[in-house]
Amino acid sequence: RYRLNKKIQSIKIGKYPTTTLSSAREKANIFNNMLAEKIDPKEQIQKEDIQKSKTLKEVFNEWSQVFYKNNTSYNLSKRLKTHIISKYEDKHINELAKNDILLILDKLYVEGKLETIKRVFLGLKKMLMYAINKEYIENSNILTLDMKALYGSPKKQNLRAITKxxxxxxxxxxxxxxxxxxxxxxxxxxxxxxxxxxxxxxxxxxxxxxxxxxxxxxxxxxxxxxxxxxxxxxxxxxxxxxxxxxxxFHNSKYVFPSDISKSKTMSE
Missing domain, CATH: 1.10.443.10 (Intergrase catalytic core)
Incomplete structure (x- = not known):
């Protein structure tokens, strides 16, 4: 425990015997030196963690390779990249917040794209769980978001087939x-x-x-x-x-590319 700016804070040095007494003393000395310079050790560690952590783009690319091999759905990964990763690709994954995601999903909701919301969030959950299991992040409160409570359920419409x-x-x-x-x-x-x-x-x-x-x-x-x-x-x-x-054929890998960019597919 330590006091800084009239506030009492606590910081974990480590667990014994994983962290030895000499290692604990060394860390304590480093923290005391920071306090002497009016630097909050807890904030400093958080900053260093952010610097060491992977960006959203790096985690997505890594997860995608595993995801494609296990193959749940090609479009799940593609939607996540289009709506989330492309907007926050340089953000560190441990900086990604609920508000970042809600800004995107709220926009999709206004556009009436409830099924897209469902797919995008499902892909995001899978990627975040991958990041947790790889210990890139300890946890993410984004996983507590309830799509049904926030946006309701998409109504299923059975399209009439042409039989005549x-x-x-x-x-x-x-x-x-x-x-x-x-x-x-x-x-x-x-x-x-x-x-x-x-x-x-x-x-x-x-x-x-x-x-x-x-x-x-x-x-x-x-x-x-x-x-x-x-x-x-x-x-x-x-x-x-x-x-x-x-x-x-000569300017795109796609048979039906987008008018906007030949590196993208034609939209729905």
Whole structure:
């Protein structure tokens, strides 16, 4: 215990026998020298811990490698990177506070993106638990945030399927007559032929298309099942990929890149 600025503070030197008596005396001398210079030992240790700790980006990159191998969901990690890591990548992980996270999640709530909130926070929890187990942080009060209490539960909507032939013809005709973004049009044109979610189509990479053997091979780290997913392709779909190839093959790894940045995928 020590007194500084009329306040009594306490600081742990260590536990015996892990910390020897000579080591404890040495630390006590260091702390006394700090107090003589009006430096708070507790604050100084916290500053040093921050300097030694990893940044959010470093922890995310490390965790991602393990996460992809164990493979829970490719998009979980991607959403976390987009909404949290990109904003605070240089912040030390032990400095990350509830308010930092709530600023992001509140914005998503205003935009009506409740499902995104759920996914982003799930990814964040997994990364923080990884950091705790690696002893990069002792704990995080961010883990006590209750998404249901803060934002409620997202309402599930069952989208009506098109079952009538005439309606399906109308849909295909509407896609054919669409004169907007070329990537959007081709993505819509191929979707009826592929057994893929819209996210898998948007995240499709050129390296995953086997033109010679007429198939798409989506790697295990993008699939919930943890196995490569193979989709056979018809000649008509191959022709659509060949058509769009000049627009993105040489400047993006993605088949359907974003208009804003070729290093990102087309948005939903």
């Amino acid at each position: 032939e005439e309606r399906f013809k109308e849909l295909l005709l509407a896609i054919e007559n669409y004169n907007g973004n070329i990537f959007t049009k081709v993505a819509l044109q191929i979707s009826p032929y592929l057994f893929l979610r819209s996210a898998n189509i948007r995240n499709l990479e050129w390296s995953e298309i086997d033109f010679k053997n007429l198939k798409i091979i989506i790697p295990a780290n993008k699939m919930k099942g943890g196995e490569d997913f193979i989709v056979p392709l018809s000649e008509s779909v191959i022709k659509l990929f060949e058509f769009i190839k000049p627009f993105s």
